[in-house]
Amino acid sequence: MICSQDQLALRVKVGLLSKDNVEQVPFAYKLYKSSGKSNEILARGFKEAFSRVVPIDFVGVWWAELSTFR
DSSP states (O other): OOOHHHHHHHHHHHOEEOTTOGGGHHHHHHHHHOOSHHHHHHHHHHHHHHEEOOOOOOOOOOOOOGGGGO
């Protein structure tokens, strides 16, 4: 399971794929997890080629600690 922070980082690095482009998900995830200058260039190219532009207006994150509910 990917947390909301990871989802945002994934969206920034490799973009948001359309639902018709499911076959690219494993490659996008590998690019997201990889590091290095050459991988950054590949991720940028992947984003330009396969991702669609969707502006982010708001990211809401709910955080609750279990200890506060006891």
